[in-house]
Amino acid sequence: MPSFAVEVSSLAKYFGHVAAIENVNFKVESGSITALLGGNGAGKTTTISILMGLLTPSKGDVYILEKNMIKDRYSILPNINFSSPYVDLPHRLTVEENLKVYAELYSISSPNERIQELANRFDIEALLGQKTGQLSAGQKTRVALAKALINHPQLLFLDEPTASLDPDTADWVRRYLQEYVAEKKATILLASHHMGEVERLCDTVLMMRDGGIVDTGSPKELLKKYGRQNMEEVFLDIARNRVQQVVTNG
Amino acid sequence: MDRSTRTFPLSPRRIFGMVRRHFYLLRGSLPRILEMAYWPTVQMVIWGFVTQFFMGHSSWVANAAGILIGAVLLWDLLFRSQIGFSMCFLEEMWSRNLGHLFVSPLRPYELIISMMLISFLRGVVGLLPSWILAFVFFEFSIFSYGVGIVAFFSCLFVMGWGLGMAVIALVLRFGLGAESLAWVAIFAFAPISAVYYPVSTLPEWLQVVAWCTPSAYVFEGMRSVMIDGIFRQDLLVGAIFVNCVYLCLGALIFAWSFFGARQHGKLLQMGE
Numbered sequence: 001m002p003s004f005a006v007e008v009s010s011l012a013k014y015f016g017h018v019a020a021i022e023n024v025n026f027k028v029e030s031g032s033i034t035a036l037l038g039g040n041g042a043g044k045t046t047t048i049s050i051l052m053g054l055l056t057p058s059k060g061d062v063y064i065l066e067k068n069m070i071k072d073r074y075s076i077l078p079n080i081n082f083s084s085p086y087v088d089l090p091h092r093l094t095v096e097e098n099l100k101v102y103a104e105l106y107s108i109s110s111p112n113e114r115i116q117e118l119a120n121r122f123d124i125e126a127l128l129g130q131k132t133g134q135l136s137a138g139q140k141t142r143v144a145l146a147k148a149l150i151n152h153p154q155l156l157f158l159d160e161p162t163a164s165l166d167p168d169t170a171d172w173v174r175r176y177l178q179e180y181v182a183e184k185k186a187t188i189l190l191a192s193h194h195m196g197e198v199e200r201l202c203d204t205v206l207m208m209r210d211g212g213i214v215d216t217g218s219p220k221e222l223l224k225k226y227g228r229q230n231m232e233e234v235f236l237d238i239a240r241n242r243v244q245q246v247v248t249n250g
Numbered sequence: 251m252d253r254s255t256r257t258f259p260l261s262p263r264r265i266f267g268m269v270r271r272h273f274y275l276l277r278g279s280l281p282r283i284l285e286m287a288y289w290p291t292v293q294m295v296i297w298g299f300v301t302q303f304f305m306g307h308s309s310w311v312a313n314a315a316g317i318l319i320g321a322v323l324l325w326d327l328l329f330r331s332q333i334g335f336s337m338c339f340l341e342e343m344w345s346r347n348l349g350h351l352f353v354s355p356l357r358p359y360e361l362i363i364s365m366m367l368i369s370f371l372r373g374v375v376g377l378l379p380s381w382i383l384a385f386v387f388f389e390f391s392i393f394s395y396g397v398g399i400v401a402f403f404s405c406l407f408v409m410g411w412g413l414g415m416a417v418i419a420l421v422l423r424f425g426l427g428a429e430s431l432a433w434v435a436i437f438a439f440a441p442i443s444a445v446y447y448p449v450s451t452l453p454e455w456l457q458v459v460a461w462c463t464p465s466a467y468v469f470e471g472m473r474s475v476m477i478d479g480i481f482r483q484d485l486l487v488g489a490i491f492v493n494c495v496y497l498c499l500g501a502l503i504f505a506w507s508f509f510g511a512r513q514h515g516k517l518l519q520m521g522e
Contacts, residue, residue, distance in 0.1 A: 045518070046515070049515055053352070054349060054353060054515070054517045055512060055515045055517075055518070056512045074355060081354075082349075082353055084349065084518075086349065087346050087518065088347060089347065090271065090341070090345040090347055092279065092345075094278075097274040100270065101270055104264065104267025104270060105264050105267045105268075105355065105356050106355065147350070
């Protein structure tokens with residue numbers, strides 16, 4: 001029996017009378033990389049915020065690492081982490097200072113060694129003494145990933161993990177994430193608009209539109225189902241609600 | 251099991267981590283340190299000279315030399331305590347760091363405790379130069395009045411934290427548009443805190459309001475020590491009691507606001 005790092009059932013979030021997400025159900029298998037895809041306003045950020053405990057759902061259940069996120073939040077948080085362009089690390093602190101602070105917050109046993117290890121991994125050794133606000137967008141992304149991995153998370157939420165990275169570094173980061181998942185038996189749930197990345201990295205894709213999951217499957221299954229050559233075309237079919245038409249014609 | 255997977259209801263390490271974060275911020279910015287010390291020092295110098303002037307023109311001030319300087323230093327301590335506390339939270343909002351913090355195992359009450367510690371450190375760093383200058387130029391030391399004064403000024407720190415919790419709760423609830431509250435909220439308490447005049451100066455109905463502020467007990471207590479040389483325990487007990495009410499109210503308002511922020515998704519969105 002596979003175990004699930006994330007189990008979501010009947011999840012809904014209303015802001016006033018507006019449903020940001022409604023009747024969302026899905027499972028993410030442990031040790032997998034899963035993409036949550038959808039156009040702007042599809043409900044990805046709302047869903048991920050609920051999974052991380054930053055947003056309280058209006059309805060439904062969320063189990064993270066087999067624990068109830070609403071009731072056992074603080075026993076889950078040490079085992080998860082995230083990186084998102086919606087949040088920053090304090091700009092006036094150096095990269096090393098920021099990583100040291102988060103090493104304390106996650107009670108890392110040998111913080112200096114861990115920071116050095118991450119600095120080597122993400123090639124940010126030369127940046128450790130620089131103020132975080134002075135970094136380029138690509139450098140910030142690498143530092144944010146280093147912070148996201150500081151506690152060896154069993155579940156990692158990544159929003160646009162390779163945004164602003166040059167193709168070479170982005171490729172390297174993807175390879176690292178695959179290695180990390182394989183080595184630590186960790187799980188990654190990522191949101192990305194880079195369909196090539198999704199095709200290469202992800203075992204499963206969850207497609208969202210109008211606050212609900214409208215399709216799910218491996219990239220290969222979805223390509224076959226929609227009769228498309230690449231995930232970008234599948235994404236457009238779903239985002240533009242051409243699903244019925246495409247599947248019917250197919 | 252990695253240590254990082256264990257959870258503790260109250261972790262000194264996480265609290266220390268947040269103190270460390272603000273220590274780094276201050277260490278890396280000399281202008282911030284200067285700004286913290288600037289206003290208390292200017293205030294103290296002005297009121298020091300005012301005191302010198304009144305010494306020759308007012309028997310009341312002549313009998314209680316230093317009472318104005320003492321009042322200024324203690325009022326500034328209250329202001330620094332509240333602003334120091336509020337600024338810690340505003341810094342997190344300005345740097346869009348709240349999302350990171352609340353996905354980490356840091357509990358809201360650990361954040362509050364860390365902000366109290368940082369506020370204390372900021373208060374000491376900001377006020378120390380003015381205390382030293384008061385001693386050097388005007389031969390005034392607040393500590394020469396004994397432990398009683400120290401107990402009273404501890405009460406001002408605590409009052410600042412209670413108000414600070416209410417202020418950051420409002421900022422969390424209404425957004426950064428409400429941040430100016432952090433700077434001005436405390437001044438609503440100035441007229442009824444009896445900083446420069448006794449509570450009895452106020453109209454009767456306002457005296458009732460004044461006795462609902464810990465600061466009124468503190469400043470009355472300060473005058474009692476400095477003018478009559480009497481440490482009034484009843485005023486200290488009153489200040490502690492009202493402070494407990496302020497802390498509880500502040501914590502409740504913050505909890506309400508934090509709960510609301512999680513309902514409305516503000517922890518991820520807030521920032522400049």
